[in-house]
Amino acid sequence: MSQFGLSRREWLRASLLAGAAVVTGLDSSWCHPLSPPQARDPFPGGKRLGEVDFVGEISLPMDVVIGAELDGRLYTDLSTLTREHPIPPAKDFYIRTRVSHLLKSFRPWTIRLEGLTGEAAILNAERLRAMERPMGVHVMECAGNTREFHFGLMSAASWTGVPISEILSRIPLRSRAQRVRVSGFDRYQNPSVSSIPGASWIFEGDELRDRGAFLGTRMNGEPLAGDHGYPARLIVPGWYGCACIKWVNEIAFVADDAPATSQMQEYAERTGQRGVPALAKDYLPAAMQYAATPIRVERWRVAGALQYRVVGLLWGGATPVRELEIRFNPEEEYVPVDWLEPPRGGSWRFWTQVWTPRKAGLHLIQLCVGNPGGATDRLEAGYYVRAVEIGEKG
Numbered sequence: 001m002s003q004f005g006l007s008r009r010e011w012l013r014a015s016l017l018a019g020a021a022v023v024t025g026l027d028s029s030w031c032h033p034l035s036p037p038q039a040r041d042p043f044p045g046g047k048r049l050g051e052v053d054f055v056g057e058i059s060l061p062m063d064v065v066i067g068a069e070l071d072g073r074l075y076t077d078l079s080t081l082t083r084e085h086p087i088p089p090a091k092d093f094y095i096r097t098r099v100s101h102l103l104k105s106f107r108p109w110t111i112r113l114e115g116l117t118g119e120a121a122i123l124n125a126e127r128l129r130a131m132e133r134p135m136g137v138h139v140m141e142c143a144g145n146t147r148e149f150h151f152g153l154m155s156a157a158s159w160t161g162v163p164i165s166e167i168l169s170r171i172p173l174r175s176r177a178q179r180v181r182v183s184g185f186d187r188y189q190n191p192s193v194s195s196i197p198g199a200s201w202i203f204e205g206d207e208l209r210d211r212g213a214f215l216g217t218r219m220n221g222e223p224l225a226g227d228h229g230y231p232a233r234l235i236v237p238g239w240y241g242c243a244c245i246k247w248v249n250e251i252a253f254v255a256d257d258a259p260a261t262s263q264m265q266e267y268a269e270r271t272g273q274r275g276v277p278a279l280a281k282d283y284l285p286a287a288m289q290y291a292a293t294p295i296r297v298e299r300w301r302v303a304g305a306l307q308y309r310v311v312g313l314l315w316g317g318a319t320p321v322r323e324l325e326i327r328f329n330p331e332e333e334y335v336p337v338d339w340l341e342p343p344r345g346g347s348w349r350f351w352t353q354v355w356t357p358r359k360a361g362l363h364l365i366q367l368c369v370g371n372p373g374g375a376t377d378r379l380e381a382g383y384y385v386r387a388v389e390i391g392e393k394g
């Protein structure tokens, strides 16, 4: 029993119902930095039998496009990722909002670059393509990513694109400002049942430059798909997907006291704002918090006995994590994971943990980072916990 008197099963149900706003009854003992984890070979001579399903998650088609326009989705199947194939194919990159039916023809696509007093320059898609170059691997996670959907509103890709700094500085504009609004095409044939239209976000120009933000034009070397914002979409490395505007058609300098956009307001809670600030300048950066979750629990037979190996991902946060720890129930101590992949730029990192369940029943798998250089409240609150049920016979 936890301090709030919930059994584990009740806690799990409550947290599933609560969705994003998980308030857990987990005790608040946070992990302590311990010795760095060591690499380890999984079960030489063992036989992999299959996987244990996660409990309390919806059964839904993964890696499949569902719905249309604002209600269109694709949930990426993270469970099949391996160290050898760490990046999903571009066709399986998650989708949150599919291309508008009104965007039948993309040509000729232009991006309007506007100064503070309204003077404008036009950048066409051809010119943009002539400026593109490799921009590295970056993880993108929807701030509304949840366990229910197997955390499938998250992917990584190797991007090609054009740094925003180049776009802002190459275009001769007479009046520049600190704040920049990036907007995308956002009119749809059909009204949405779940989302508010309005795709624009206001940034500090320096923030975009410092983060290495760019207009993405290719994903894993392939031309950007219509559903991902063809011909150009914003990528702000390390930020939640909601700021990564698709079908970009305007980049404008705006006044310091510009009102927050509807997209910023819609995502205020999920990007950790205090309330819903009225002005863009009062928004905290929508940076992804430290996050880690299991992607599969493998069952193995090793010398006649059952063994488990948990494989997971670590991403987000301001600085690379050196220690990652795991526990299999709220009453257990955190222990360092067996193996944590070294940092790989903007990509996620794999980790593994060999596990021998101490008893049958429900197990809540939770991770924590040992030396955080920033916010961990989502991780700490149990947002990324996943549960498995282990039977009497394993």
Ligand SMILES: Nc1nc2c(c(=O)[nH]1)N[C@H]1C(S)=C(S)[C@@H](COP(=O)(O)O)O[C@H]1N2
Residues within 6 Å of the ligand: 093, 094, 095, 096, 097, 141, 142, 143, 184, 185, 186, 198, 199, 227, 228, 229, 240, 241, 242, 243, 244, 245, 246, 247
């Ligand atoms: N124009 C436009 N851009 C958008 C959105 C949108 O609805 N319209 N959704 C945002 C959200 S909430 C997310 S998580 C990402 C998803 O990008 P993806 O569908 O390419 O994965 O796009 C962002 N950019």
Ligand SMILES: [Mo]
Residues within 6 Å of the ligand: 096, 141, 142, 143, 144, 241, 242
């Ligand atoms: Mo999102």
